[in-house]
Amino acid sequence: MLNVETRHAIDPETAKTFDTEKLRRHFHVGDIFRSGEITLIYTHYDRMIVGGAVPAGKDLVLDEVKPCGTPSVLDRREMVIVNIGDDGQVSADADYPMGRGDMLYLGMGAGKVTFSGGGRFYILSAPAHQTYPSRLIKIxxxxxxxxxxxxxxxxxxxxxxxxxxxxxxxxxxxxxxxxxxxxxxxxxxxxxxxxxxxxxxxxxxxxxxxxxxxxxxxxxxxxxxxxxxxxxxxxxxxxxxxxxxxxxxxxxxxxxxxxxxxxxxxxxxxxxx
Known part of the structure; x- marks a missing residue:
């Protein structure tokens, strides 16, 4: 299951008027690690996406994200995935086993992204202008x-x-x-x-x-x-x-x-x- 929320940009003059509830509504990132789901926040701050994926024993596939306006999420984007949970795997242009603390960079055009195993995956993405090689980076x-x-x-x-x-x-x-x-x-x-x-x-x-x-x-x-x-x-x-x-x-x-x-x-x- 894919959940996508859009956050529009807030200017500093408007932010001065916010109480706690409004501040959290616009700037707080929470409840993104839902068991068996992918949850994304598409922001209008440099078009950055933040989110989470928790496979919980089944495969989760991230492909089309409607706000991106492309058939697949990485058609015009790059992505970084951080595993903050147990061992898991991310598959895109190749299969990448990931332990806790590992980060995976996926270049533009790497294809749909599949999450599996026991990982809790933090997702970050931004628009890209060219393709750089995907790379798994250990601490x-x-x-x-x-x-x-x-x-x-x-x-x-x-x-x-x-x-x-x-x-x-x-x-x-x-x-x-x-x-x-x-x-x-x-x-x-x-x-x-x-x-x-x-x-x-x-x-x-x-x-x-x-x-x-x-x-x-x-x-x-x-x-x-x-x-x-x-x-x-x-x-x-x-x-x-x-x-x-x-x-x-x-x-x-x-x-x-x-x-x-x-x-x-x-x-x-x-x-x-």
Missing amino acids: DDAATVDLGSQATSNERTIYQFVHPDVMKSCQIVVGMTKLASGSIWNTMPAHVHDRRSEAYLYIDLPEEARVFHMMGEPDETRHMVLKNEEGALSPSWSIHSGAGTGSYTFIWAMAGDNVDYKDVEMVSMETLR
Whole structure:
């Protein structure tokens, strides 16, 4: 079963007027991992798609997605699939066995996508202008960057999977950040990047744990309270940061004009409101 929801873009002036319910309606990513189903959110932020597939012992096939306007989803798109569950398999232009934490890049034209096994698959997609080779990337193949410190509660390791330092893609850039034990902050001090939008997914949280995801313009911040396997859409005008009740992992994905990970505008602490 395929479920597709469309989210239209929200400008910062409109976002200032939102209460908690409206903020979550437009920016919250939740309930995308439904047993035996594929659930997608088609966004108007750089036309990025985020979603989930949970085969639960049967094959799930992702082919036509009506908002894309093509016979098959990858006819004019690239895709990254992250397994956050048990061992599973994704089949497209080839068969790709995937363990927990593996990421699979599928290039434009790779065909319909079939999910099977015990995996819980996080799906990310963006429009593509040419075909790059599909590639399964293990965590040992990722480029790593260590940032932060225990003293500032933001000691973390960034794993860059679909990233210029690892491989080529058209516009999608995807990685994973793991916080060290005792650290709770991600991406602080905050930044924005006007040339691309971003999506977050928080994982590895205990049932009772939460992340306070920060968003909004630097001088007009908002927050959403998120639990395990929930995330947020982050427009190009918004900061994206978060603090948890304990350490966690999050998957970040960007799409837009620039794939340079360091192409950001830092926000001073004095600016934040």
